[in-house]
Amino acid sequence: MTTIDLPLVTRETAAIAIGSAPDAACCGPLTRETITPADAEAFARRLKALADPVRLRLVSIVAASEGHEACVCDLTEPVGLSQPTVSHHLKILTEAGFLSRSKRGTWAYYRLVPGALEAVAAPLVSV
Amino acid sequence: MTTIDLPLVTRETAAIAIGSAPDAACCGPLTRETITPADAEAFARRLKALADPVRLRLVSIVAASEGHEACVCDLTEPVGLSQPTVSHHLKILTEAGFLSRSKRGTWAYYRLVPGALEAVAAPLVSV
DNA sequence: GCGGAATATTGACATCCGTCGATATAGTGA
DNA sequence: TCACTATATCGACGGATGTCAATATTCCGC
Numbered sequence: 345m346t347t348i349d350l351p352l353v354t355r356e357t358a359a360i361a362i363g364s365a366p367d368a369a370c371c372g373p374l375t376r377e378t379i380t381p382a383d384a385e386a387f388a389r390r391l392k393a394l395a396d397p398v399r400l401r402l403v404s405i406v407a408a409s410e411g412h413e414a415c416v417c418d419l420t421e422p423v424g425l426s427q428p429t430v431s432h433h434l435k436i437l438t439e440a441g442f443l444s445r446s447k448r449g450t451w452a453y454y455r456l457v458p459g460a461l462e463a464v465a466a467p468l469v470s471v
Numbered sequence: 472m473t474t475i476d477l478p479l480v481t482r483e484t485a486a487i488a489i490g491s492a493p494d495a496a497c498c499g500p501l502t503r504e505t506i507t508p509a510d511a512e513a514f515a516r517r518l519k520a521l522a523d524p525v526r527l528r529l530v531s532i533v534a535a536s537e538g539h540e541a542c543v544c545d546l547t548e549p550v551g552l553s554q555p556t557v558s559h560h561l562k563i564l565t566e567a568g569f570l571s572r573s574k575r576g577t578w579a580y581y582r583l584v585p586g587a588l589e590a591v592a593a594p595l596v597s598v
Numbered sequence: 599g600c601g602g603a604a605t606a607t608t609g610a611c612a613t614c615c616g617t618c619g620a621t622a623t624a625g626t627g628a
Numbered sequence: 629t630c631a632c633t634a635t636a637t638c639g640a641c642g643g644a645t646g647t648c649a650a651t652a653t654t655c656c657g658c
Contacts, residue, residue, distance in 0.1 A: 374527065374588065375534035384524040384531070391522035396616085397511040400501065400518075404511070407502035416635060422505075429617055431636060450625050450634040461501065465592035523646085543605060556647055558606060577604040577655050 374467050390464050393440030398423055399433050403442060403461075406454055413446075413455040501594050517591050520567030525550055526560050530569060530588075533581050540573075540582040 370390075371383040379387070394400065401423055406414045420430050434454055437443045442460045446453050497517075498510040506514070521527065528550055533541045547557050561581055564570045569588065570581045 379531040388524040395518035395522040397515040465595035468592035
C-alpha cells in the first residue's frame with residue numbers, strides 16, 4: 345500500500361500547506377511592531393524544531409538528495425546516529441511542517457515542504 | 472563612565488560585526504548543497520538563541536522601542552519575568568550577536584545589531 | 599565615603615531534550 | 629504462514645535550559 349502523511353496542520357502551518365503564499369508564516373516582521381506573546385510562542389516552536397545541528401543536516405541532505413527525497417536508511421549513515429534517533433528528529437521536522445512523509449512499501453520517504461523554510465525566515469527580514 | 476560592549480565576536484559573527492555584508496552568515500543556502508557538520512553546529516547555535524518566545528519578544532520590543540534601544544528596567548515589566556531572568560536572556564541574545572549592550576550610568580541599554588536577523592535568515596531562503 | 603538604585607552573577611530547582619537499546623509494528627517475498 | 633527488512637515507539641539516562649531568590653557589583657548623588 346502507499347500512504348502519504350502530510351505534515352501536521354496547525355494554525356501556523358495551514359497557510360503554507362493550503363495556499364501558494366507561504367509568506368504569511370505567523371506574524372509580520374519582528375522589528376516593525378512588537379510580536380504578540382502567542383505569535384512569539386508559535387514562532388519559537390518552529391524555530392526550535394530547526395535549531396538543532398542534526399536536524400539542520402537532515403533537512404539539507406534531504407533537499408540535496410536525488411529526487412529531493414530520502415528514506416531513513418539513507419540518512420542514518422551520513423549523520424552517524426542510531427535509527428531511532430534519526431526517526432525521532434524526522435518526526436519533529438515533520439510535525440513542525442518542514443518535511444512531509446510518504447510511505448512506499450517498507451520505506452518512508454521524506455521530502456522538503458516547499459516554502460516552509462522561506463516562511464520561517466520571513467519574519468526575520470526587515471523589509 | 473560610558474562603556475560599550477559589542478557582542479561576542481566569534482568566527483561566525485565576525486563577518487557581520489566587521490563588514491557591511493552581513494549575508495555571509497555561516498553557510499550557503501541549506502537546500503543547495505549539504506551543510507557541513509561544523510556549519511550546522513554554528514548555525515544551530517544561533518538559531519537556538521532565537522528559538523525562545525521570551526527572547527523573540529525581547530528582540531521585538533527592543534527594535535520597536537524609542538531610539539531602537541531599551542534598558543533592562545524597560546523590559547522586565549512587558550515580559551512579566553524577574554530581572555535576573557531578563558538579564559539572562561539578554562546575555563544569550565548578546566553573545567549570539569543579535570543585540571549589543573552599551574552601559575550609560577547604572578543603566579544598560581540594548582539595541583539590535585544591524586543585519587544580524589537577516590544574516591540568520593539568509594541560509595533558509597533558496598535563491 | 600555612604601546609601602540607594604540598576605544590573606549581573608550565583609546556586610538551586612524542575613523541566614525539557616537528545617540519545618540509545620529494546621521492542622513493537624508494518625510490509626515483502628517465499 | 630513464516631522469516632526478514634524498514635521504520636516507529638517506548639523507557640531510561642545524562643545533560644542542557646528556563647526560572648527564581650539571594651547576593652555581588654557598579655554607579656550616582658549627597
